[in-house]
Amino acid sequence: MNSLVFVESAEGKIKKTSLEAVAFAHAMGGNVTAIAIGQTEQAELENLGKYGAKKVLHVADDKLNQGVIQAYAAVLAKAFQDEQADVLVLADSSLGTPVGARVAAKLDASLASNVVQLPDTSSGFVVKRSIYTGKAFANVSLTKPKKVIGIKKNAAEVKEVGSSASVTPFQVSLSDADFSTKITSSEKATGEVLLPEANIVVSGGRGMKGPEHWGSIEELAKTLGAATGCSKPVSDMGWRPHHEHVGQTGVKVAPQLYIAVGISGAIQHLAGVNSSKCIVVVNKDPEAPFFKAADYGIVGDAFDILPKLNDAIKAAK
Amino acid sequence: MKILVCISHVPDTTSKINFVENNTRLDTNGVQFIIGPYDDYALARAVELKETSGATITVLNVGQADTEPTIRKALAIGADDAIRVNAEPTDSFFVASQIAAQAKEGGYDLILMGRESIDYNSGAVHGIVGEMLGIPSISPVMTLDIEGTTAKLAREIEGGKEYLEVNLPFVAGCQEPIAEWKIPNMRGIMSARTKPLKVVEPVSTDSGVKLETYELPPAKGAVKMISADNVQELVSLLKNEAKVI
Numbered sequence: 001m002n003s004l005v006f007v008e009s010a011e012g013k014i015k016k017t018s019l020e021a022v023a024f025a026h027a028m029g030g031n032v033t034a035i036a037i038g039q040t041e042q043a044e045l046e047n048l049g050k051y052g053a054k055k056v057l058h059v060a061d062d063k064l065n066q067g068v069i070q071a072y073a074a075v076l077a078k079a080f081q082d083e084q085a086d087v088l089v090l091a092d093s094s095l096g097t098p099v100g101a102r103v104a105a106k107l108d109a110s111l112a113s114n115v116v117q118l119p120d121t122s123s124g125f126v127v128k129r130s131i132y133t134g135k136a137f138a139n140v141s142l143t144k145p146k147k148v149i150g151i152k153k154n155a156a157e158v159k160e161v162g163s164s165a166s167v168t169p170f171q172v173s174l175s176d177a178d179f180s181t182k183i184t185s186s187e188k189a190t191g192e193v194l195l196p197e198a199n200i201v202v203s204g205g206r207g208m209k210g211p212e213h214w215g216s217i218e219e220l221a222k223t224l225g226a227a228t229g230c231s232k233p234v235s236d237m238g239w240r241p242h243h244e245h246v247g248q249t250g251v252k253v254a255p256q257l258y259i260a261v262g263i264s265g266a267i268q269h270l271a272g273v274n275s276s277k278c279i280v281v282v283n284k285d286p287e288a289p290f291f292k293a294a295d296y297g298i299v300g301d302a303f304d305i306l307p308k309l310n311d312a313i314k315a316a317k
Numbered sequence: 318m319k320i321l322v323c324i325s326h327v328p329d330t331t332s333k334i335n336f337v338e339n340n341t342r343l344d345t346n347g348v349q350f351i352i353g354p355y356d357d358y359a360l361a362r363a364v365e366l367k368e369t370s371g372a373t374i375t376v377l378n379v380g381q382a383d384t385e386p387t388i389r390k391a392l393a394i395g396a397d398d399a400i401r402v403n404a405e406p407t408d409s410f411f412v413a414s415q416i417a418a419q420a421k422e423g424g425y426d427l428i429l430m431g432r433e434s435i436d437y438n439s440g441a442v443h444g445i446v447g448e449m450l451g452i453p454s455i456s457p458v459m460t461l462d463i464e465g466t467t468a469k470l471a472r473e474i475e476g477g478k479e480y481l482e483v484n485l486p487f488v489a490g491c492q493e494p495i496a497e498w499k500i501p502n503m504r505g506i507m508s509a510r511t512k513p514l515k516v517v518e519p520v521s522t523d524s525g526v527k528l529e530t531y532e533l534p535p536a537k538g539a540v541k542m543i544s545a546d547n548v549q550e551l552v553s554l555l556k557n558e559a560k561v562i
Contacts, residue, residue, distance in 0.1 A: 010475070066479065069444070070453055092440075094474050098456045098490065101409065101444025110525035111410060113439050126529055131437050135334040137532045138437070140408075144525030181453045181483045188477030196475050200562070224562065242459070242494060243476055248330050248435065249354055249493055257561040267331045274534075278559040280551065281540075291540050296554060300545030312552045313562065 001030035004085040006076055007048065008067075008095060009040040016197050017091035017153055019051050024156035025089045026052025027118055033057060035079050035170065037072055038065040042167065049165025051158060057083075057170035063179065066186070067095040071178040073102035078172045080107060080146070092150040093196065100150050110142035113150035133248055134274040152275070153197070153254040195244060198227035200257045201276075203246055205231040205269075207262020207283060207302055211239035216306040217261065223313050229253065231263045247272035262302045265290020282306075318372040318463070318485075320363045321425040323416050323442070324391055325353035325406065325434035326384035336531045343436075343531075352387055354498075355431020359489070361496035362461055363429055364395035370463065373397045375423060379406040379415045385514065393501035393509035401516050409437070410524035413445035418520045420450060425486060427468075432457035432490040443490035453483050456490025 003025040007018035014036070025032045034053040036045055038061070045056050059075055076099065080088055088103060090096040092113050104111035112127045116137065120126040125142045130152055142149075195201065202221040204214060214228075221228045228244060235245035246253055248268040254275035261282045263269060270293050273279065281294040282305050291297045298305055328334070328348045335344040352360065363374050376396040378388050381403065388399045402415040420428055428450075433440035440456065447454025459478060460471040466485050471478045473492065501509070543551045555562045 067474070069455065070447075073444075073448070094457060094472070097440045098444045098454060101439075101441035102448045102454065104410070104441070105413070105445040105448035111439075111441055111445075112526065113441060128532075131531075132328070132334045133330075133435055133438060135534075136336070137534065139529040139532065141527040141529055142525060143527055144523075177451075181455060181481055181487075184480045184482055186474065186477060186479035188474065192476065194476045243473060243478070257555065257559070271330065278555070278561045280555070291542075293537065294540045295538070295559065296551055297540045297542050298545050298548070298551065299542070305545055305548060308548045309551065312548045316549075316552045316556060316562075 001028060001087065002083065002085045003028060003030060003032050003087040003089050004076070004080050004083055005032060005034045005053065006088065006090040006096065006099070007034050007036045008091065008093060009036060009038070009044065012039060012041040012044065014040065014044045014048065015091065016158070017093060019158045020153065020156045021089050021091045021151055022048055022051045022053050023158045024118065024151050026161060027156055028087070033083050033085065035059065035076065037075055045167045046164040049162050050160045052161050053165050056165045056167045058167050059170050059172065066183045068179060068181055068183065069095070069098050069102065070181060071174050072099045073106060074174055074178045075172045076103045077106040079170060086146065088148045090150055092152055097150055100148050104148040107146045107148070108144065109146035109148045110144040111148045112140055112142055115149050115151045116155050118156070130275065133252065133271040135271070193225060193227040195227040195229055195246070195251050195253060198253070199255050200224045200226035201229050201246070201253050201255045202226045202259045202261070203229035203231065203263060204234065204261050205263030206233050208234070213303070214240070216303065216310070220259070220306055220310045223310050231269050260290055261306060263290060264288045265293060318366070318370065318427065319423065319425045320366065320372050320374045321377055321420055321423060321428045322356070322360045322363045322374055322391070322396060323377045323428065323430035324356040324360065324387065325431065325436070326350050326378060326380050326387040327353045327434055327436045330354065330435065334533070336533070340530045340532060341528065350387055352391055353431050353434045355433060355435070355492055357498050358493055358495050359429035359431055359491035360391055360394055360396065361499045362491060364499055365496055366463060367395065375400060375425070377402070377416060377419055379404055379412045379519070381405060388514060389509045390501060392512045393505040394499045395505065398513040399515070401514060402519050403516050404519035407528070408524050408526040409439040409441035410445060410526060411522055413442045413449060414522040415519050416442065416446050417449035419517070420446065427485060428488040429491055432492045440490065443488045447488040453487040454490070455481060455483065455487060457492045458489045459492060459495055461489060461491070461495055
């Protein structure tokens with residue numbers, strides 16, 4: 001089985017979720033080729049060998065430094081054919097998922113996203129995917145010879161299995177139609193831990209009483225190397241930006257540790273966090289429904305507990 | 318402008334999910350079905366565009382007869398007519414093939430839907446439809462404005478957003494805050510009863526995806542409560558028991 005892995009980078013560095021995709025492909029067995037599109041540091045590309053890529057293709061084209069969905073799909077479909085790949089593996093993301101869908105349609109491939117573990121290939125190719133926003137799983141057979149799979153965060157463990165790989169330039173002639181969508185500008189929080197990729201998330205809800213009290217959430221997040229999140233009402237009221245909204249219609253996270261402070265735990269919020277490994281809930285209302293979904297709970301005042309927790313974690317480090 | 322809005326018919330976000338028939342079917346007992354929340358945003362934006370610049374809205378659902386109340390609700394919110402493709406929406410490729418077939422016939426300037434349905438969460442239908450029709454697909458879209466034949470959009474990216482320009486026609490997978498959900502008023506509900514709802518048979522297609530079984534995640538253990546005066550204990554549990562810090 002030959003797999004092609006689409007790796008995404010941010011500010012020149014390969015994203016951790018893409019390293020998971022390489023590790024996933026390696027664990028499936030067979031030859032693994034990784035492909036990076038746009039500006040990526042050379043050392044980062046070579047490093048992909050350590051996580052299981054035999055070969056790394058790099059499409060260095062300034063027009064592709066931003067994620068144009070159609071153009072990226074055209075590049076991946078071409079590489080898939082040239083490399084005679086059987087499976088395209090990518091990390092589900094705001095770019096990977098829509099791109100993967102177009103590639104599957106181009107290649108006439110079976111498609112599955114939100115895959116949570118390695119395929120069962122004992123008879124056919126069966127993947128387990130997360131459905132109903134984390135409330136259930138579906139085991140589905142992918143029956144076409146070509147397959148595209150999007151993996152959910154934490155589907156594979158990133159570990160060093162080899163040495164650095166050689167990087168080959170890869171060129172594709174793209175048509176104007178592939179660039180019919182123009183990205184005119186972008187804005188991005190920099191220097192912060194990005195919420196969808198974070199291993200630890202500290203989230204605040206209405207119980208924080210106002211945006212001016214977010215300092216203690218940010219403090220704790222900084223101590224833990226965590227990303228900050230919030231509930232839907234908090235983002236609706238404009239206390240925090242929309243990209244921090246965790247929940248059914250916001251970002252779905254799957255961190256090792258999710259700390260919710262002053263969030264009651266409406267089912268729509270839980271839908272965004274139910275893939276977390278460990279959930280800690282701090283709420284002054286002992287009846288808050290979030291406690292039922294938590295591993296650890298503290299009933300108490302957020303403004304009292306946050307600084308104490310911050311100090312205790314610092315002391316334990 | 319002709320707008321096609323594709324809606325899914327999905328369990329309400331508060332539904333408890335269970336399966337029957339050897340874990341091959343959703344247990345719909347006691348489940349309330351709604352317009353997919355993301356599709357509802359797409360519909361709301363379409364209605365706003367209709368109000369500001371004039372448009373006709375066709376709503377499309379791939380589903381069996383039991384989805385008609387959901388389609389009627391979309392008509393009550395402001396769609397002008399509806400198409401139901403009479404089939405079970407088994408997977409993204411199947412649904413996208415149906416949408417593409419109808420879109421080819423209807424010649425729409427804009428095809429809107431949610432970024433994903435909240436049952437299968439694939440987030441793929443807009444991309445496949447775009448590819449099948451040979452037009453751009455953009456998702457997840459947070460704002461959408463149209464001037465003449467050009468659209469300006471904002472797309473969410475990890476940790477921020479990017480701004481795009483694209484010419485009609487194209488497909489967009491929508492999410493908040495593109496518009497506020499609209500609640501149908503009495504006049505809308507009355508008029509929805511008589512708006513045209515066309516039922517068509519599906520085109521045949523091989524999606525190469527076959528459901529084997531559904532399963533539920535293992536039950537969560539009971540929460541361990543810790544005293545507010547003893548946060549050190551929490552830190553020690555996170556470190557030594559959960560091993561997450």
